Amino acid sequence: MDSESGLLDGIGANIAAHRRAAGITQASLALSVGKSVQWVSAVEQGRRHADRLTDLIAIATVVGCRVEDLIGRPVDTLAPGSSPRGEAVAAVREVLMRAAVPIAPPVGQVPDLDDVGERVAEAWTVWHGSPAAHTVLGGMLPGLIADANAAYQTAAEHKRAARALAGVYQVTRQWLHHIPDGALAWVAAERAMNAAREADDPHLIALGAWALSGSYRRAGQQDEATRLCLAAADELERRIDPSDPQKTLLADYGMLHLAAAISAAQSDEDGRAWALHRVAEDAARALGSHYDAWTAFGRGNVDIHGVAISAELGHADAVVEYASRLDIDQVPSVERRSAALINTARGFVRRGEDEAAALVLLDAERISAEEVRDSTLVRELLRELLHRDRARARSHVRGLAQRAGLIAA
Known part of the structure; x- marks a missing residue:
């Protein structure tokens, strides 16, 4: 792709191709999704972007394809050359698939669980603190996933090992979600939740719900994402200890409401989205200066989600x-x-x-x-x-x- 002809590629071109394949006119598509013919034409020609997931879901339903067909891998592969993340993703995929049928490491080669825990914390520090997090984590994650699984297989402290494993899968899911590789991110999110439940750790279970909700949203299942977050928040609320100086579960409670607010906004539920955002605001005020190292929940992140909610609702002003x-x-x-x-x-x-x-x-x-x-x-x-x-x-x-x-x- 060495000219500007490639500019016509992308989501708009995918929409046009699937619409024509389905034998649907621009006028029929516009009527079905509640838009003007001019809007459909502009999107297909690349003169405006269809950035709202609700619009893309509606279009995919009408033309009979998956949302991923409009915004997934075909879009990513339009860029010239190979993906700079291709090798890193392949390495993570290999170790994730291998871990599905775990093999205990040889005697004397068992990773130290304390070391694994420190590396998990380091990975989260890199994720939130490094401008080169995508590259750095691409190098860290394959070895960390393998070692966390090996430690889990042999650990005497099984719940502690499960907590470390859940943390590894959580940060892996974050990385995959942004690369992006939605299908592999879903695998990591499910494994994070399974490990969290085995650890019987309410903090990690809440994080698991948060991670899975992102995968549900990416798959166009906004209602399920909202339901999952609110069910997890309800369960968490009963376990919040007001005297806890760390206030970890309160932060988790607020974070789950932020994720639910985004899902509601993507479903065009304006009032519900802002009501959920207000719950998160209340939690952030109660936390004061506390800042969660994994979810980045705090007052600043609540405000950042306010921008995201407005964007998802299509309220440009x-x-x-x-x-x-x-x-x-x-x-x-x-x-x-x-x-x-x-x-x-x-x-x-x-x-x-x-x-x-x-x-x-x-x-x-x-x-x-x-x-x-x-x-x-x-x-x-x-x-x-x-x-x-x-x-x-x-x-x-x-x-x-x-x-x-x-x-x-």
Whole structure:
């Protein structure tokens, strides 16, 4: 792909191909999904992006395909060259599949459980703290998954080993979700939940529900994602100890409500999404300065989710207004800060403020180039910016598109 012909590829092209294969006109599709013919035409031509999952689910239902057919692997493989994460994902896949039928390690080669636990904590520190987390974790995870499983197979303290294993699968799921490899992320999320239940650890069970809800959302099952989070939150509420100085379960309770709020927003449940967000706000206020090292739950992350909810609901003005009140520098997580800026760019693009959108994406890239360059959503935003830039002369937009693998240098 060495010319701008590739700009017509992506979600819009996939929609057009599946619509034609189903023998459906643009007018019929527009009527079925509650949009105008002009909107469908603009999306198919790449002049605007279909960034709302509810719209994509509706389109997939009408044309008779899966949501993944519109936004999954076909989109990722349109970029020129091979994926820079391909080898890392393959290594993680191999060790995950091998762990499905575990073999006890030879005597004398059993990993130390304390060491595994320290490496799990380090992996989470890398995830939230390193701009190069995608690359660094790609190198760490295969060995860590293998060692955690080996320690689990031989540990005398079985529940403690299960806790370490759950933590490994949790961070693996986060990494896979952002690379992205949705199918493998689902495998990691299910294994995290199984290990958490074996450990009988309410904190890890809550994290398991949080992780699984992300996989359900990615599969277009928003109602199930919401149900899962709220059921887990109800169970957790009965176990919260107000005297706990760590307030871990309270943080988990708030985090589950944030995840449920995103699912509700993706289902166009405006009132419910904000009601769930308010519960999370209350939990964050009760936590004070506490910050959860794994989920990044805290007051700053609650505000960042406010931007995400507005973006998922398609309220561009609310996105920009909410973002103007954010102090993202107060959020320790690199991934969360870059996510806030990417969602802010969604608002600017929808409002037609392309220069502002590009500058925000550049800010996000400075925080974490990998979060920007590995994002399918960012590539769709850039497609729209390039189509609408009639002069084709904005070097910073073209530079972003080149670094994201959207167009050749």
